[in-house]
Amino acid sequence: MQQILPKLTEYFRPRSVATAITLLSKGKGRRVPLAGGTSLALSTSRKITGLLDLSDLKLRYIKESQRSIRIGATAVMKDLCKHAAVDRVAGGVLQQAAHAVGATPTRNLVTVGGNIVQLFFWSSLPVALLALDATIRIQGKSGRRSISAAAFFRSHPKRHLAFHELVTEVVVPKTSSSCGGAFIKFARTHTGYAMLNVACVLERRGRACHNVRLVIGAATALPFRLRKVEDLLENAPLTPSLLEQAKSMTAQIVKPVADMRADPEYRKEVAGVLVKRAIQEAWARAAQTQAVSGGRKRRPTASRKRKSSGGTA
Amino acid sequence: MPQKRTFNIVGISVPKVDGVSLATGSAQFTDDFELRSMLHARMLRSPHAHARIRKIDTSEAARLPGVHGILTYKNVPRVAHTTAGQGHPEPSPYDTFLFDRKVRYVGDAVAAVAADTLQIANQALQLIQVDYEILDPVFDPHQALQKDAPIIHDEPDAYAPLPVIYEPQRNLAAHVDMEIGDVEAGFHQADVLLDNQYSTHYGAHAALETHIVITYLDEQNRLVIRTSTQVPFHVRRIVARVLQQPVSRIRVVKPRIGGAFGGKQEIILEAISGALTLLTRRPVKLQLTREEEFMCTRTRHPQHIRLKSGVKKDGSLTALDLSILMNAGAYGPHALTVVCNSGSKTLPLYRCPNVRFEGNTAYTNLPIGGAYRGYGATQAFFAMGVQMDEMAHAIGMDPPTFHKRNHIRAGEGSPVFQALGEGKKGVEMKLNTCGLDACIDQGARAISWHTKRRRRDKGVRRRGVGMVCLMQGSAIPEIDMAAATITMNDDGSFILLAGATDLGTGSDTVLAQIAAEILSVTTDQIVVHSSDTDFTPFDVGAYASSTTYLSGNAVKHAAEQVRQQILRVASEMLNTEPSMLMLRKGTVMHQKTTTRRVSLADVAHYSLYQKNQFHISATASQHTHISPPPFAAHFAEVEVDTETGEIRVLEYVAAVDCGTAINPALAEGQTEGAIVNGISFALIEEFHFDARGRMLNPNFNYYSIFSARDVPPIKAILVPTHEPTGPFGAKSIAEISINGPLPAISNAVYHAVGIRLRHAPFTPQHVLDALRNQGRQKKL
Numbered sequence A: 001m002q003q004i005l006p007k008l009t010e011y012f013r014p015r016s017v018a019t020a021i022t023l024l025s026k027g028k029g030r031r032v033p034l035a036g037g038t039s040l041a042l043s044t045s046r047k048i049t050g051l052l053d054l055s056d057l058k059l060r061y062i063k064e065s066q067r068s069i070r071i072g073a074t075a076v077m078k079d080l081c082k083h084a085a086v087d088r089v090a091g092g093v094l095q096q097a098a099h100a101v102g103a104t105p106t107r108n109l110v111t112v113g114g115n116i117v118q119l120f121f122w123s124s125l126p127v128a129l130l131a132l133d134a135t136i137r138i139q140g141k142s143g144r145r146s147i148s149a150a151a152f153f154r155s156h157p158k159r160h161l162a163f164h165e166l167v168t169e170v171v172v173p174k175t176s177s178s179c180g181g182a183f184i185k186f187a188r189t190h191t192g193y194a195m196l197n198v199a200c201v202l203e204r205r206g207r208a209c210h211n212v213r214l215v216i217g218a219a220t221a222l223p224f225r226l227r228k229v230e231d232l233l234e235n236a237p238l239t240p241s242l243l244e245q246a247k248s249m250t251a252q253i254v255k256p257v258a259d260m261r262a263d264p265e266y267r268k269e270v271a272g273v274l275v276k277r278a279i280q281e282a283w284a285r286a287a288q289t290q291a292v293s294g295g296r297k298r299r300p301t302a303s304r305k306r307k308s309s310g311g312t313a
Numbered sequence B: 001m002p003q004k005r006t007f008n009i010v011g012i013s014v015p016k017v018d019g020v021s022l023a024t025g026s027a028q029f030t031d032d033f034e035l036r037s038m039l040h041a042r043m044l045r046s047p048h049a050h051a052r053i054r055k056i057d058t059s060e061a062a063r064l065p066g067v068h069g070i071l072t073y074k075n076v077p078r079v080a081h082t083t084a085g086q087g088h089p090e091p092s093p094y095d096t097f098l099f100d101r102k103v104r105y106v107g108d109a110v111a112a113v114a115a116d117t118l119q120i121a122n123q124a125l126q127l128i129q130v131d132y133e134i135l136d137p138v139f140d141p142h143q144a145l146q147k148d149a150p151i152i153h154d155e156p157d158a159y160a161p162l163p164v165i166y167e168p169q170r171n172l173a174a175h176v177d178m179e180i181g182d183v184e185a186g187f188h189q190a191d192v193l194l195d196n197q198y199s200t201h202y203g204a205h206a207a208l209e210t211h212i213v214i215t216y217l218d219e220q221n222r223l224v225i226r227t228s229t230q231v232p233f234h235v236r237r238i239v240a241r242v243l244q245q246p247v248s249r250i251r252v253v254k255p256r257i258g259g260a261f262g263g264k265q266e267i268i269l270e271a272i273s274g275a276l277t278l279l280t281r282r283p284v285k286l287q288l289t290r291e292e293e294f295m296c297t298r299t300r301h302p303q304h305i306r307l308k309s310g311v312k313k314d315g316s317l318t319a320l321d322l323s324i325l326m327n328a329g330a331y332g333p334h335a336l337t338v339v340c341n342s343g344s345k346t347l348p349l350y351r352c353p354n355v356r357f358e359g360n361t362a363y364t365n366l367p368i369g370g371a372y373r374g375y376g377a378t379q380a381f382f383a384m385g386v387q388m389d390e391m392a393h394a395i396g397m398d399p400p401t402f403h404k405r406n407h408i409r410a411g412e413g414s415p416v417f418q419a420l421g422e423g424k425k426g427v428e429m430k431l432n433t434c435g436l437d438a439c440i441d442q443g444a445r446a447i448s449w450h451t452k453r454r455r456r457d458k459g460v461r462r463r464g465v466g467m468v469c470l471m472q473g474s475a476i477p478e479i480d481m482a483a484a485t486i487t488m489n490d491d492g493s494f495i496l497l498a499g500a501t502d503l504g505t506g507s508d509t510v511l512a513q514i515a516a517e518i519l520s521v522t523t524d525q526i527v528v529h530s531s532d533t534d535f536t537p538f539d540v541g542a543y544a545s546s547t548t549y550l551s552g553n554a555v556k557h558a559a560e561q562v563r564q565q566i567l568r569v570a571s572e573m574l575n576t577e578p579s580m581l582m583l584r585k586g587t588v589m590h591q592k593t594t595t596r597r598v599s600l601a602d603v604a605h606y607s608l609y610q611k612n613q614f615h616i617s618a619t620a621s622q623h624t625h626i627s628p629p630p631f632a633a634h635f636a637e638v639e640v641d642t643e644t645g646e647i648r649v650l651e652y653v654a655a656v657d658c659g660t661a662i663n664p665a666l667a668e669g670q671t672e673g674a675i676v677n678g679i680s681f682a683l684i685e686e687f688h689f690d691a692r693g694r695m696l697n698p699n700f701n702y703y704s705i706f707s708a709r710d711v712p713p714i715k716a717i718l719v720p721t722h723e724p725t726g727p728f729g730a731k732s733i734a735e736i737s738i739n740g741p742l743p744a745i746s747n748a749v750y751h752a753v754g755i756r757l758r759h760a761p762f763t764p765q766h767v768l769d770a771l772r773n774q775g776r777q778k779k780l
């Protein structure tokens, strides 16, 4: 039984991002940001001597602009789950991913920043953010930078984030109503760690899909895009045989690392099934969005709903 | 039909007597207790599955400031014992020593350290030098029984205290067999023969509170053991023997318990902590981590089961032949009795003239099996329940009809009851009650069996329904005993001292209701204490579904005696015969002229302060010659995802005959809890081991269990019968329902997709493989 953070001697609660960065810089890597604390609370690292509580940085927000949704680093999963604008992005894929994180008490604590920086192979949000082509905003001692989710998750974020850097915001582009999405977590229980995660975002134009983005998580250490399958689907009519092709192609591409709960062979196969289902679900959601905004009768209900839930944001 | 009886408090779902304290957090668990200068203990555990300790050096650890005591095999008495908290002499082999020169599984006890803080204790563990001679391990029970297998218990001083078959020199921890009638002849008479193999897996109790004990010396230097246990009196007896102390020098206190499910019927920590207290003369706290809880306490014994049966076209059974190979793990607590129960709690359910049973338990270098709700019946009912479905299918009969045709009925006995006991012969027993027909009917109706059975799904996700019939027992006949004391306070309230141990089941409430019913008061007038070996009378403890049936009867008898004393005092006060008086709502009144009355407070006051003083009080004991079985019919509706192999339980119905439900809400709670536990075990729970026998997932991250969100709608239907030997007609309910999910789900899956799941757990991968094999066979 190891002690939690045995060398911990300092605790800070800065009120501005600038102060936070100064404090981190002075820590020379021995001070780390404290967000939801759900993973730090289990850390037995002997390197960490100080914690920088992010809760006074006013980064817990979800802001909607014309083109995008900006999510502050300390917004928690629960915030994403109940936000109307988040819900409208690509058929609610982000909301679904946030909802897949643990149980209610966990979702009340886990932050967006913490979930993407402390990337585990089964982590949920990174999978959806890759599919949404999100941007990650980072601030450090030499200023601000923005990088794509693709770049952020190319290697483990803890490897490429400098010790003085903070993730401050995640920017998710808004999508049109013809865009649908789906996130599927495959686990033993609702709150359990995923054995596979799949996210799909696509646009529906007539009978064909466009701009398909498919991401697989929990098969390997880092989530990745299924580019070949995306290409297969691009501009093609979504027929049952195309779906079957996507399924078997996925099973060929995915090379799961060992997981005691199931054999790699099995997980490959299921990855294919989940990809097929995610595409179907995303497609169906895209259709629904179209139907709702296009259908005269239902428009008043939809806008009223939007208004009232928008008010709580 | 039993006539309808009216009670005042029995049969009503009164709130739990400890409900408010549990909900508000004032309830005192073992850990809610601080003592001055208390030490914290940790254990050093074996990294090897099988090894001999060549050398162990604790000197460096002992020099670490803050370390106060270290135990190894060198400084504790060597007393062969069993950790199984059972009656005496125990039917389990004496194959365990507090510490030994040999370690037999990954996690076995090597040393214990008591220090000022947990951190220091942990540090000290790292300073203990152990030189191991690594021995070949054996992990498979079949291999363990082979001639050339490594011998796990080669120590000469392991023995069985009862005259039972025990052959450690060939890794045989227990053996039992019996034959009734002529099984071979029975097979000849059959129209259809079935012969299949089944297997069940390791399972963890997963109680929220891990094993924990606090030991200290009282003002007379007696050893006090405050422990999370189901069996305080067995703890006292076994610790006394192991530490070579007189029983009179030990007191065991059971506070509130945070879950047990059989796992705390074991004396795992008490003697170690006690030895540390005797060594250091200081209070000591020893609590297991979750990892230790998974690896080093007890589990559900895995079983390999072969069941052969013969059935005629008309549905009558001609022969049943059940043979079981059980994996004990490294030690043999309950090694005999669990496997006995696999036969004795399943075979009598069906009328069959020819029955054979053989059970063998083998030692392996894996975690230790022990008592776990269901106690062997869970494993065997998987095989029995599935094979009954296979038989019904083979002869083209609807399962409910098939079960009704064959199950035992009130007025009937079974030779199996007599043939199989717990470490000795069983008892002859004729059933007074059996509500199984009504259970089958009501359960079938609740799940819409006949409609759903006709449905055949074709899509990716297919639904099916399955059923199973179950029984268990109520206490161990001619072995278990319970006692209770009731005393009257000056205000007319009562104190109930129960040896019975409420481990979260609600038995304190049930016992209070029984006393309150007899004494015509409300449960708030009964103060319940359970249990403290210095103050509460003897009770074997909470196991074998015995508390309501056995301890309940003890309470009832004590209450009846107290009632007699109250009437006698009142008759003196009212100047009449006791037989002319009755007790109603806290008042004793004359049956004819009800204005002639005195309150219970008046009676108490009179008896304590006024005339012919004595303390109104009584102690009663109860034992039993029979073990009336509760019965149940379980129905599951599932949906099988044929692309991923996932099984989802959509609905679960359990109709249970537990006699009279003293507290229906608690009885339903026991049923629902057991079913959730059972479904979780059937579908997702799994121990993973590496090639060297180390458990890979000793945590809730990777040993998943169901949480509230995973639980399907469960409907518990209580089917009343009246068991004349039970308190107010009650039988047991605690264990029976955990036996249902494995077979009911397997049978429902067969209905849904046509595959027979005979090996648990039914993980998605396992199910998908089975679907593949089925596809392949169809093509051939």
Ligand SMILES: Cc1cc2nc3c(=O)[nH]c(=O)nc-3n(C[C@H](O)[C@H](O)[C@H](O)COP(=O)(O)OP(=O)(O)OC[C@H]3O[C@@H](n4cnc5c(N)ncnc54)[C@H](O)[C@@H]3O)c2cc1C
Residues within 6 Å of the ligand: A032, A033, A034, A035, A036, A037, A038, A039, A040, A041, A054, A073, A074, A100, A101, A102, A103, A106, A109, A110, A111, A112, A113, A114, A115, A116, A117, A118, A120, A122, A123, A124, A125, A165, A166, A167, A168, A191, A192, A193, A194
């Ligand atoms: C029981 C349980 C179940 C869970 N299940 C899931 C699940 O199914 N799916 C899932 O995705 N997650 C799940 N999680 C959450 C996941 O394991 C992590 O605990 C969580 O994502 C960490 O977020 P946090 O806000 O608590 O971060 P913290 O624990 O506070 O921090 C984690 C790390 O990130 C760093 N960090 C935090 N914020 C920033 C920032 N803004 N900039 C730079 N560095 C930062 C910290 O310094 C630290 O090193 C679960 C957690 C628990 C406890």
